[in-house]
Amino acid sequence: MRKNRDPEIGIIIPIYNESEILVNFHQQLLAVIDRLPNKTRLYYIDDGSDDTTARVLADLASQDDRIETLTLSRNFGHQAALTCGLDHAQGDVIITMDGDGQNPPELIPEMLGLYQSGYDIVIGQRQGEETNSFFKRLTSDLFYKLINLIGNLNIPPHAADFRLLSRQVVEAIKSMPEYHRFLRGMISWAGFKSVILPYEPKPRLGGESKYTVKKMIRLAEDAIFSFSLVPLRIGLAVGGLFYLLALIEVIYVLSFWLTGNQPKLEPGWSSLMFMLLIVGGTLTTVVSFIGIYVGYIFQEVKNRPIYMLKEHAGKDHDDIARG
Numbered sequence: 001m002r003k004n005r006d007p008e009i010g011i012i013i014p015i016y017n018e019s020e021i022l023v024n025f026h027q028q029l030l031a032v033i034d035r036l037p038n039k040t041r042l043y044y045i046d047d048g049s050d051d052t053t054a055r056v057l058a059d060l061a062s063q064d065d066r067i068e069t070l071t072l073s074r075n076f077g078h079q080a081a082l083t084c085g086l087d088h089a090q091g092d093v094i095i096t097m098d099g100d101g102q103n104p105p106e107l108i109p110e111m112l113g114l115y116q117s118g119y120d121i122v123i124g125q126r127q128g129e130e131t132n133s134f135f136k137r138l139t140s141d142l143f144y145k146l147i148n149l150i151g152n153l154n155i156p157p158h159a160a161d162f163r164l165l166s167r168q169v170v171e172a173i174k175s176m177p178e179y180h181r182f183l184r185g186m187i188s189w190a191g192f193k194s195v196i197l198p199y200e201p202k203p204r205l206g207g208e209s210k211y212t213v214k215k216m217i218r219l220a221e222d223a224i225f226s227f228s229l230v231p232l233r234i235g236l237a238v239g240g241l242f243y244l245l246a247l248i249e250v251i252y253v254l255s256f257w258l259t260g261n262q263p264k265l266e267p268g269w270s271s272l273m274f275m276l277l278i279v280g281g282t283l284t285t286v287v288s289f290i291g292i293y294v295g296y297i298f299q300e301v302k303n304r305p306i307y308m309l310k311e312h313a314g315k316d317h318d319d320i321a322r323g
Contacts, residue, residue, distance in 0.1 A: 006038045007092035007115065011108075012085030014045040014078055015099040019052040021205035025101050026060055032105040038112070042067045044099070045085045048075035061314055068314030072307050079181040080307040082161060086170055088312070094165045101205035103162035107197060111164040114195050120169050121187060121194035124162035126201050155188045156196050168192065179300050234289075238282050 011029070015022065033040045044057050046069060054071060061067040070084055082096055093115055097103040103124065111122045161183065165173070172190045173183070187194075 006036075007112070008090070009033075009036075009038045009040045009108075009112070010043060010089035010091030010094045011040065012043045012045065012082065012089055012094060012096045013099045014047055014081035014085065014096075015049065015053060016047040016075060016078075016081075017049045017051045017053060018099050019049070019056045021101060022053065022056045022099065023060070024205050025099050028101065029105045030064075032108055036109065036112075039091075040066060041090060043085050043089050044069045045081040046071040047077070047081040048072050058313070065314075068312070070309060071311040071313075073310040074308070076307040078161070079183055082183055083181055084307050084309065086165075086173055089170070092167050094167070094170050095163070096165070097162045098160075102201040102203070103160065104199055104202055107162075107199055111197060114197065115164055115166065118193065119195045120166040120192035122164035123156060123194055123196050124160045125156050125196045125198045126158040126160050127198045155184050159184055159196075160201075162199070163187070166192070177306075179304065179306060181306065238286070 011033070013025075013029075018025070029042070033042075042064075044060075044067060046053055046057060048071075054069075057067075057069045061069055068088070070088060072081065072084065085096065086094065093112070095108060095111065097105070107124065114122045165187070169187065169190060169192050172192070173186055176186055
């Protein structure tokens with residue numbers, strides 16, 4: 001149990017082209033936090049929106065001095081926007097949530113209760129996703145099973161970026177400067193005391209999801225290659241298998257020579273081409289895995305910022321970038 005006091009809260013909301021629903025979302029959020037005794041600050045991260053999101057945020061900030069808006073110079077992606085929020089948010093506890101209305105703000109008091117009971121991480125877990133397509137449910141289940149298996153992680157299935165983090169966890173995440181970010185994996189890897197909070201996602205307030213199939217594939221790629229060397233080990237195992245097959249082939253051919261049945265050895269064009277194609281495909285795959293890891297290393301050693309901050313309104317800040 002933590003000390004009996006009201007922790008200061010920072011709420012991070014990354015948004016991208018959500019001008020149509022932003023006011024409605026903000027009102028729903030205020031309906032919850034205005035009833036809390038906690039001092040609360042809201043951090044809206046504009047991930048390079050090209051609609052009127054910036055104008056709507058400016059209007060909201062002019063009416064509520066608890067709002068800070070951080071505008072990125074372009075669309076860097078959801079993980080980068082969350083990272084920006086974690087870098088700048090103040091408070092004893094930090095809550096991250098999406099700005100599309102699907103994460104119910106009504107769970108915030110329950111999150112705070114779990115924090116007060118001793119948990120450093122409260123993970124929102126989506127329930128009742130039958131409305132999603134069979135393909136999305138299947139790929140999501142397979143992804144979580146795979147990344148937990150090969151990455152030595154413990155990420156609950158259908159975990160969302162709707163979560164509460166203690167200040168200690170936030171500082172731990174900030175100490176991880178990697179360029180390719182999979183925050184769900186990083187938080188799991190950090191290993192602090194966590195609890196799952198199931199919830200039923202609400203319908204979007206409007207618009208469409210910004211997480212396209214391409215972005216989901218990119219996130220899965222970052223997760224796999226950032227947390228596991230299994231792809232390289234697969235290549236090593238397959239290479240060992242081909243060495244074993246080659247040894248078997250040598251023994252097979254030698255058996256003809258030792259028994260004096262050399263004339264029965266006939267060249268087999270089909271089998272030769274088959275083996276060449278398999279070996280060639282395997283080598284290409286392994287080299288590609290190596291190339292991806294080298295590419296990741298290349299992007300890390302350049303030490304470019306994860307995001308570029310164009311404007312920070314709500315406090316007197318100079319424009320800065322996270323390195």
